[in-house]
Amino acid sequence: MSSASAPPVDEISSLSLTPDTTTVEESEFSQRVLIRSIISRPDGGAGLAGQTVRVGGWVKTGRKQGNGTFAFLELNDGSCPANLQVIVDEAVGQLSQLVATGTCVHLEGELKVPPVEAKQRVELRVQKILDLGTVDPAKYPLPKTKLTLELLRDYVHLRPRTNTLMVTVTFCLCIQISAIARIRNALAYATHTFFQKHGFLYVHTPIITTSDCEGAGEMFQVTTLISDAEKLEKELIKNPPPSEADVEAAKLLVTEKGEAVSQLKSAKANKETITAAIAELTKAKESLSKLEERFKLKPGIPNKDGKIDYSQDFFARQAFLTVSGQLQVETFACALSSVYTFGPTFRAEHSHTSRHLAEFWMVEPEIAFADIQDDMNCAEAYVRFLCQWLLDNCLDDMEFMVKNYDKSAIDRLRMVSSTKFVRISYTEAVAILEEASKERQFENKVEWGIDLASEHERYLTEVKFKSPVILYNYPKGIKAFYMKVNPDNKTVAAMDVLVPKVGELIGGSQREERYEVIKERILEMGLPLEPYEWYLDLRRFGTVKHSGFGLGFERMILFATGLENIRDAIPFPRYPGRADL
């Protein structure tokens, strides 16, 4: 492969398509042509008729026809939502082995224009079956019949193969897990492209952390204490520790051997005799110290002063899974100026809602020399870039979602990518909501100082403005210690981006860069100073005005696809009671 220069980003989705030629190339690292590169051509692949190709994929539906003389297969290889129609003659292979849903085939054949004008502009007439992975339909857990998304979560290892299925009992909606996977992939690459384009450096913040960003998060603990204790317990069963009597006997031996040495010395015995006695004493001492060490071994997790002794843990202190990379990425912003992190974050909350995961991905940029206005500009540009990227690079999958799941998904992307976001202060928003509550009933009462509820946020973005909305300058009492206190001393320079369908998509702020002020805020919130000393150092030495925000990546997927449950927006959902695979 020639790698002399990188390809333009906007050619990436079409790199395998070669739409302007009458041939199609095999993928460089697998022995097949991507189905997308055939049927996503402007001519639907008709121009490729006559070419012999190899394709591979999984049978979505298959049926024998013409009294069993040939079979039709709908073949999908995950490269696009559409299937390739394949015709196999009984002379080529055993048709009953091919038609079962889930069967994997690797085929060689000729592309042909269907005899009768059909939905397909091209189909494959198979000449040779190169490889076959059969399915016993009686045992396959995912048959053609319609399944619910809920049920599919019990088959996370097979659900990427799913085609159309019911998502609720009452509505006949359809969805494809693979379409969501492609949309997720596109949003991830769009994220990197956006920030790289704007000179941001990607920083891998730590997953295992000894800091608690928010000071109040429910965190997962990371430890080797339990497995070490289990190992020790097994070892002690196999090889029991000495009794107190064993230790006493060993002590006695040391005393005896010591006395023997003294006696020999005072008796001026010969050198060899004394040396031999000293050797025996040394041996006795070593044996005692080993026994004493093993005697101290206690099964169970090590304790000290009635508390768990974390000095024995892997990191010699208590460690957790990160809830946010923000504080750590700030150390890089305060040196490299524009940075971002994009990685997994964790909350050990026992919440069973359709909006929470125990493991989810966050995008967190952090910008030096930027105030809250710059921060809002960046957030708006980023969200609009993501929407436009899906329209440019994932339209087939988005059309699939519109057709089968959420009619307004593409309209929503178009609206956001082309609309300037409304920006109003929290105080203005509360006034609007108070006015609105004269006419409509909110479940949660609105008044200045409250944390807005989802219903309020959605009213603003979906009803009042019908547009994305950025709220800024929140009451300091409901926000984190690191947010910059405004001159009014009542609000902080925080901002949230609200979008239709999901409400809050982004939360961010200008950071408090004044040492005295942030120290005061930490104490005010009843947090200890010691764990934040390194964070305070960023303000002590060469402090800089800076701002940043966080976008919940799965929320962005809900927004883009219209999915209802966040557990379907991530390949391997983790929530209370479930961590399959």
Place this chain on the structure above:
Amino acid sequence: MSSASAPPVDEISSLSLTPDTTTVEESEFSQRVLIRSIISRPDGGAGLAGQTVRVGGWVKTGRKQGNGTFAFLELNDGSCPANLQVIVDEAVGQLSQLVATGTCVHLEGELKVPPVEAKQRVELRVQKILDLGTVDPAKYPLPKTKLTLELLRDYVHLRPRTNTLMVTVTFCLCIQISAIARIRNALAYATHTFFQKHGFLYVHTPIITTSDCEGAGEMFQVTTLISDAEKLEKELIKNPPPSEADVEAAKLLVTEKGEAVSQLKSAKANKETITAAIAELTKAKESLSKLEERFKLKPGIPNKDGKIDYSQDFFARQAFLTVSGQLQVETFACALSSVYTFGPTFRAEHSHTSRHLAEFWMVEPEIAFADIQDDMNCAEAYVRFLCQWLLDNCLDDMEFMVKNYDKSAIDRLRMVSSTKFVRISYTEAVAILEEASKERQFENKVEWGIDLASEHERYLTEVKFKSPVILYNYPKGIKAFYMKVNPDNKTVAAMDVLVPKVGELIGGSQREERYEVIKERILEMGLPLEPYEWYLDLRRFGTVKHSGFGLGFERMILFATGLENIRDAIPFPRYPGRADL
């Protein structure tokens, strides 16, 4: 920002440079021009003379001149390794506040060509200090004096700001943590670009897992049992559990209240009286059941049959941090064909070497319809792409590394990007090493069947072939259960990519896709079948030939930069006894 179409990838590094105009633009989301966009222009920025700009950054060195009438500052903002020279007049600001290393300044001034031809082609004459973050040099932990990389690991929150420093006592080598950060960033984006370009989908495999990929890894446990136990303990101290006597008394009360009801009923008392008595009975019963529940609460980690009761843990089972995303990403390869994962992985090994981290990042592609040859083609193309990318996009940082740290770093990249990798079988490699050991002494004896040591790998790539080498077809006894057994039944279709400087950079294999064979291999290795049932399902239903590999991302950084210790290749290193921040 217009986001109608994505920019070409190869323009990304130059997006902020605008090298063909005589003006330079401020970054869209922060109030300053990137220093890179000034001094990385072909003319070194001389063409921008006369323009007024805002810049921000940290003072690397500063000195007063002309009897304290002006100061020279070397300013770095992290956008490139070079500094911008800045001249401040005493009329503009208090010079002694500006010259301390680490000081952050946000400045407005005019770009000028230096009066005397100097290293710099352009310098900034400051007109206004917009913002200032001072440093007390007496307290700043990172002064201009030379520090060791070892010492710097105690200041992970400040080390991104470091400029030149000694890395060993004997050699006067210099390094810049920020250069490594930019190289790491470039390699991450190059990774995504390579795989996207080739039609691979990025899949986020889980971090928290209930599977053990290798079957023998030292894994970190993820749990809420300890914090739950601590919470309970605190609660029980605050609000002690009932005594047995309390429970007995409550039981007695229930009996009494029950008898009272019976008596009233048999005495045919009036309805209200009976109802009131029943209400009292119900209350007594509720109170008893609450007491009984609290009576059962035991401090400590929940046990059942002498073992820890993991049904009480967050995921209702034992959970760990992943050691590899491979097995999980295979579920997506067996549906979407070409996929990759790029995420953090973890090993709880107590190893204190310069080659091991407890938390590190891995790139793991997985390709359906691909055999071991395709796998090697992909690995080779990927590594060469990464090298070429650094030459195209990070040359200034690479030149910095060459000048200050590793003379051969650029030559190594050039060699790998332009050389076809040597491919030989393990058996051939052993023959070569046996021949070589007649003339040179290896620490580890070579014979067919052993796992090659680092010295053997480095001999092959550095001495024998002076080129990257791919070894394939390893003895099955030293490889994992999921690797495809070759027809000789002695070897498996595994491959390792060896490169100069680090030895093994990539390990991969064709996967065993035959259900009966892989099941046999799992049992042969003494592993239980049950945890792998989902993995076996991929072979049971529509199995497919597939291959993949893993690249240790930090190893790639060692290879590219010539760094000696892997702890300096990751922003926040985690190893036994250390997890700062």
